[in-house]
Amino acid sequence: MTNHGETTEPFENGDIAAGWSFDGQITPDTPIALRTPAELADALPYLLGYRPEDSMVLVSLLDRGNFGGRARLGIPAGVEDWQAAARQIARGLVIGARRRGSRPERIVAYVCQEPRPGETGRDVMLRLAPLAQLLRTECGGLDVPVIEALCVSDARFWSYVCPVESCCPPDGTPMGMPGTSAMAAAATYAGIQVRGSLRELRARMQPWETSAALEQEVALDAAGMSLVPRILDDASRAEVAEETLDLAGRIIRRLAEAAPVSGVHPADVRDDALLGHDEAATLILGLQDRTTRDRAAAWMEGDDGGPALRLWRALARRCVGPYREHAAAPLTLAGWVAWSTGDDIEAREALAMALGADPHYLFAQLLHRACNEGLDPESIRRCLRQERDRRTPGEGPPSTAPNIPEQKSGSRLPPGAGPTARDTTEAEPSTPRRKRRPRSGGPGDTAPGKTAPRHTGPCPSRPQAQTRRPTRSRPAPSGAGKTCHDGKDG
Numbered sequence: 001m002t003n004h005g006e007t008t009e010p011f012e013n014g015d016i017a018a019g020w021s022f023d024g025q026i027t028p029d030t031p032i033a034l035r036t037p038a039e040l041a042d043a044l045p046y047l048l049g050y051r052p053e054d055s056m057v058l059v060s061l062l063d064r065g066n067f068g069g070r071a072r073l074g075i076p077a078g079v080e081d082w083q084a085a086a087r088q089i090a091r092g093l094v095i096g097a098r099r100r101g102s103r104p105e106r107i108v109a110y111v112c113q114e115p116r117p118g119e120t121g122r123d124v125m126l127r128l129a130p131l132a133q134l135l136r137t138e139c140g141g142l143d144v145p146v147i148e149a150l151c152v153s154d155a156r157f158w159s160y161v162c163p164v165e166s167c168c169p170p171d172g173t174p175m176g177m178p179g180t181s182a183m184a185a186a187a188t189y190a191g192i193q194v195r196g197s198l199r200e201l202r203a204r205m206q207p208w209e210t211s212a213a214l215e216q217e218v219a220l221d222a223a224g225m226s227l228v229p230r231i232l233d234d235a236s237r238a239e240v241a242e243e244t245l246d247l248a249g250r251i252i253r254r255l256a257e258a259a260p261v262s263g264v265h266p267a268d269v270r271d272d273a274l275l276g277h278d279e280a281a282t283l284i285l286g287l288q289d290r291t292t293r294d295r296a297a298a299w300m301e302g303d304d305g306g307p308a309l310r311l312w313r314a315l316a317r318r319c320v321g322p323y324r325e326h327a328a329a330p331l332t333l334a335g336w337v338a339w340s341t342g343d344d345i346e347a348r349e350a351l352a353m354a355l356g357a358d359p360h361y362l363f364a365q366l367l368h369r370a371c372n373e374g375l376d377p378e379s380i381r382r383c384l385r386q387e388r389d390r391r392t393p394g395e396g397p398p399s400t401a402p403n404i405p406e407q408k409s410g411s412r413l414p415p416g417a418g419p420t421a422r423d424t425t426e427a428e429p430s431t432p433r434r435k436r437r438p439r440s441g442g443p444g445d446t447a448p449g450k451t452a453p454r455h456t457g458p459c460p461s462r463p464q465a466q467t468r469r470p471t472r473s474r475p476a477p478s479g480a481g482k483t484c485h486d487g488k489d490g
Contacts (some may be wrong), residue, residue: 041157060104090138121154221279244286255307328358
């Protein structure tokens, strides 16, 4: 699909969550029955864990009316892409559920979008009516009827199914105050949190667009000038890996010892202040080596998990300008740590953003699919623990990477840096990757890579390590002064 809007991503980059029900499941003794459009509209943020924006959402109902899987996909900006998007999300939810051994009996559909300048919520409802009908048609074609289709916009909701004006008036029905419904009370009692909007969640991992971005880009250029020759040299590549991991370990400890602050954005600003531009540049380029990245994944749980996640978020915010593609590595690590520590919502978003930065990043593809299918990350954690236990205590993450398969790259080395990499049937050795300038299209213009085969064993064999290419360096602009990051990230 093409011409997607800002929050639109390919289906592989959307959200699909395995079965999770409310009726009789939030607490053992308090089933929650949702019968009206108002109750279904109120339940949506609790079903997803955040407030969706610019999204189409399908929620399946299993036998006895329990909620099953959920799927979310951004609404394409081009109307000509709506049918393909509706088919993708419907097939992904229904066929995916059948593959996992459950069969959706019915579906509730949502379309969520805020008004454009000059629009009202009712205008949005009318404009998205054909999309809602496409969702109903595609689900019906899979023999799963849509029993309710709702539009949520401008703090109101409309039903495309209910014809009774006293129940669903033409001007819509105001949404209730957040946290005041029986659904909200039951979810709070069960420890289910709504974490704000999807845009707010993604903003924590988006590249800087502040005055500090230029200084970070200069630091990345300088780091590339010094690191590329060493990474290309087989004799010094291992030394670069050790330096990268040692620096990452020291910064993780620095973050762990920092005084806590209140609020998500102030906490991110504090973390940014604790990470120097040169340090961030060294880590971003060092993590382009797959073996180094896999070793860094050992900081995944316990006292290390939280500070490591903060570091990977901070590094993703530093992948500015032409280095945005390099964010695939820290975003994948952020997604892995979030998934490993039980935060599936942030895990799916971080992994989706990693695939947005590089649709062919296989580690992100594997983790994203596994997380969406509700698999247990323990098999990967077990591999990492085994490798860590083989090291002398206190030496940090494992010296060999966990056995995670990775696809090979046939791209060229930077000019003058070495021989051209051959396109063979075998995996190629690690080589640094050259930066690419941003594409002219928007973030939704990138086509997804092919879905990777499902990882079924705990420790499958894998090819030799590969490396994403660090950038070819360029001189820093004259007079580049030192600035501070003082604005909201991304």
